[in-house]
Amino acid sequence: MSEVVITGLGAVTPLGGDVPTTWAGLLAGRSGVVALRESWAEQLPARIAGRLTVDPAALLGRQKARRLDRCEQIALLAARQAWSDAGRPEVDQERLAVVIGTGTGGVTTLLDQHHVLEKEGVRRVSPHTLPMLMPNGPAGWVSIELGARAGAHAPVSACAAGAEAIAAGADLIRLGRADVVVAGGTEACVHPLTLAAFAQAKAVSTRNDQPELASRPFDADRDGFVLAEGAAVVVLERAGWRDGAALAHLAGHGITANAEHITASQLDGQARAMRTALREAGLSGEDVAHVQAHATSTPDGDVVEAAAIAQAVGGHPAVTAIKSMTGHLCGASGAFATVAAVLAMRDGIIPATRNLDRLDPRVELDVVTGAPRHWRPGPSMVNAFGFGGHNVSLVLTPASRGSAR
Secondary structure (H helix, E strand, O other): OOOEEEEEEEEEEOOEOOHHHHHHHHHHOOOOEEEOOOHHHHHOOOOEEEOOOOOHHHHHOHHHHOOOOHHHHHHHHHHHHHHHHOOOOOOOHHHEEEEEEEOOOOHHHHHHHHHHHHHHOHHHOOOOHHHHHOOOHHHHHHHHHHOOOOOEEOOOOHHHHHHHHHHHHHHHHHOOOOOEEEEEEEEOOOOHHHHHHHHHOOOEOOOOOOHHHOOOOOEOOOOOEOEEOEEEEEEEEEOOOOOOOEOEEEEEEEEEEOOOOOOOOOHHHHHHHHHHHHHHHOOOHHHOOEEEOOOOOOOOHHHHHHHHHHHHOOOOOEEEOOHHHHOEOHHHHHHHHHHHHHHHHHHOEEOOEOOOOOEOOOOOOEEOEOOOEEOOOOOEEEEEEEOOOEEEEEEEEEOOOOOEO
16 A cells, blocks of 8 residues: 655644744743633633634635635645645645545534524525535635645544544555545534533633633643634645655554443543554554653543553653644644644654643653754654544654655
C-alpha cells in the first residue's frame, strides 16, 4: 500500500486565525480561554470557553457566511489555509477526496433555529437550516470549494473525529482511491445548552474567576475540561506523487472501541489503539520520542490516558498537552494536535504544558512543562479519544531531508 505524507497545514483556533499565529501562541504558552460575556452565560455553572480570535464570517464574507454554520465556516477557512500551504496541488478532481470530522456538527444552528421556530414561527426559519446543521456539511462545503470528487466523508466520533478523519484519509490513499486528501476536524458548539449539559455531567471546569488557569491537564488540581471552538486541517498525499512537498509521514494509525461505557475512558481500549498504530508504522514503543496527549484536564480521563501511554509506549517520551492553552476543541482536537506535532518536528521544539503546577502523582510520564523543549525530531504519537468509546492514535515520523520543505 502507498505511503502517506502530510504536505499542508491549516488551523483556526482560540490562539489565532492561522497556523503561524497559533503556533507562536503555543510556544509562548498563551491561553485562549476567556470569560463568556453573553447574558445567557450568567445562569451557567461554567462560564468560560476557548473562543476564536477572528470572526470567520467577516473573513468569508457576510453573504456566504449566512449559509454556513460556524463549524462549516472555520472548516472552510482551515482547509483553504492547508491547501495553500501545500502549494495548491494540481490533482485530478477524481483523485482528490475530503474527510472532515466533527463531534456535533451544526448544533448551534439547530438550537438557534428551533428557538426562532418557537418564538417567531415557521416562516422565519432559515431555508439554509438543513445544510447548516448536517454533520457532513463541513466536508461537503470543503469538497465543493476544492472540486474534490473522490469522496466527501464525515466521521462523527465525538472528540476523536478529527484524528479519525486523518486516519480515514490515509486509508483512501493507501487503498489507491485518492492521491490527495484534505482531512481534519471542526467544532463550534459553544452554546448555553451544550455548556449546561457538560456541566450537568460534571465534565467541565468551573474555575470561572480564572479562565486562563482553568484548563490544567495532568495537574493535581484539575477539575474538568474547558469547551473550545476551532478547526484544523491537513493535506495528505501519496508519497512520491510529487517531489519536495512532505512535512512529515503519517506512518500508522490505530482505531479501537471500548464497547463498555458511553462516556468513561478505558485503559485497554486506548492502549490497543496506540499499539495498533505502532504496529502499522513498524515501530515499537521505545521508538516514540514525543506524544501529543489527548489530556483534556478531566480528573479521571487524564489518569487513564497516562497509564495507557505508560503501558503501550513507556514513560520515556516527551509528553505535551496543548489543550492547556486552547481548551478542548472536541471534534477538531485530534486534527489540531496533529498540526502541532508536525510543527514540533519541523522546528525541533515541543510546546510546554501550561498550568501544570503540581503533577498528579499517578501520572508517571515525562510531561513537558515550564518552557518549550528542544528535541531531535523522531517518531511522534497523537492521541484522540471520544465519548462513545472511540480511541484513535496516529504515528507520525519526520520527513526525509530530501522531501522536506
